[in-house]
Amino acid sequence: DTxxxxxxxxxxxxxxxxxxxxxxxxxxxxxxxxxxxxxxxGPEFLTYFQNExxxxxxxxxxxxxxxxxxxxxxxxxxxxRTEQGDSAMYLCASSFPGGYTFGSGTRLTVV
Amino acid sequence: xxxxxxxTSMDCAEGRAANLPCNHSTISGNExxxxxxxxxxxxxxxxxxxxxxxxxxxxxxxxxxxxxxxxTLILPHATLRDTAVYYCIGDxxxxxxxxxxxxxxxxxx
Numbered sequence: 001d002t003x004x005x006x007x008x009x010x011x012x013x014x015x016x017x018x019x020x021x022x023x024x025x026x027x028x029x030x031x032x033x034x035x036x037x038x039x040x041x042g043p044e045f046l047t048y049f050q051n052e053x054x055x056x057x058x059x060x061x062x063x064x065x066x067x068x069x070x071x072x073x074x075x076x077x078x079x080x081r082t083e084q085g086d087s088a089m090y091l092c093a094s095s096f097p098g099g100y101t102f103g104s105g106t107r108l109t110v111v
Numbered sequence: 112x113x114x115x116x117x118x119t120s121m122d123c124a125e126g127r128a129a130n131l132p133c134n135h136s137t138i139s140g141n142e143x144x145x146x147x148x149x150x151x152x153x154x155x156x157x158x159x160x161x162x163x164x165x166x167x168x169x170x171x172x173x174x175x176x177x178x179x180x181x182x183t184l185i186l187p188h189a190t191l192r193d194t195a196v197y198y199c200i201g202d203x204x205x206x207x208x209x210x211x212x213x214x215x216x217x218x219x220x
Contacts, residue, residue, distance in 0.1 A: 004154075033207060042198060042210030043155065056207065091154050093208075100147075100208060102154030 004103035006092050012109045013082055020078045021106045025094030029101070032075050034067055035091040036060065037105070043091055049075060082110045115199045120215040123193075129186040131214055133199030136180040143202050144175060146184045148195040149213070155198065158184065189218045 005024040013019050025032045030051050035043035046065070047057045051072035061067075064082075069075040079086055087110045093102040116134040123129040135144060143162050147155040159166055159173045161182070166173045172185040186193055198213040 035210075040212075042196075042212055043208075045207045045209060048207055093154070099157060101157070104152075104154050107152075 004092055004094050004101050006090075006103035006106050008106055009104065010107045010109075012111060015082060015084060015110055017082055018078065018080045019082055019108060020076050021090055021092075021108075023075045023077070023092030023094075023103060025074070025092070026096075026101055027073075029094035029096045030072070031095045032069055033093040033095070033100070034075070034077050035093065037089040037091060038087075046077075079108075082108075084110045086110050115201055115211055117197070117199055117211065117214045119212070120217065122217050122219060123186075123189045125191060125218055125220045126188055129184075129189040129193065129216060129218065131184040131186075131197050131199075131216065132181065133184070134181045135199070135201050138179050138201050140179075144173070144179075144182050145200045145202055145208065146171070146173065147198045147200065147208075147210075148193075148216075149198070150192075150195045155210075158197075160202075189216075191218050191220060194218045 007022045033048040034046040037043040045058050046061050047067050049069040052069050064080045067077045089105040089107050091105045093100045143160050145160040146158040149155045159171050161173045161175050175182045194217055196213040196215050198210050200208050
């Protein structure tokens with residue numbers, strides 16, 4: 001499989017619980033991005049990594065959100081104390097200069 | 112990165128060419144124009160990108176005006192599977208893509 005993989009595809013959680021999503025990028029891509037998308041809107045940038053370094057974080061990324069990319073390979077996005085407003089599609093993308101490839105996303109529903 | 116403006120929605124008959132416009136009047140000289148599309152419940156899919164010259168690939172053609180203030184994505188023979196949201200994005204330094212609301216293209220039989 002040469003695409004970007006995200007796991008899980010769907011997650012339903014109760015408000016206040018912590019959730020963690022995983023993204024496996026294309027192996028030769030050194031940049032990895034996280035986006036969030038709510039219904040009817042385009043994807044919103046959250047953060048990106050170049051190799052293992054987190055180079056930029058959006059103001060959308062509150063202190064309940066944390067992302068890691070140990071060893072510059074896969075990445076995790078954790079949301080602590082989830083709120084109903086966190087319900088969205090979380091998209092991961094990886095890139096090499098000139099091209100971005102997106103995964104199919106993780107759909108989070110907070111009930 | 113340049114702000115882009117696209118129509119909210121468009122309809123196209125199956126088999127006909129779909130022409131999707133995008134205005135990017137504030138685009139700078141080193142910003143590429145990227146087009147992505149997103150089919151329901153999937154991640155965005157790359158279509159094409161260009162800087163100054165018109166570009167063509169197996170999916171589409173990109174026509175960029177000489178002043179680079181606007182561009183048109185052309186799907187030469189639209190099919191029902193081309194129904195999607197199409198995003199036009201200006202990207203200067205490749206740090207990240209900034210998406211707008213895009214254009215909902217509905218291909219009808």
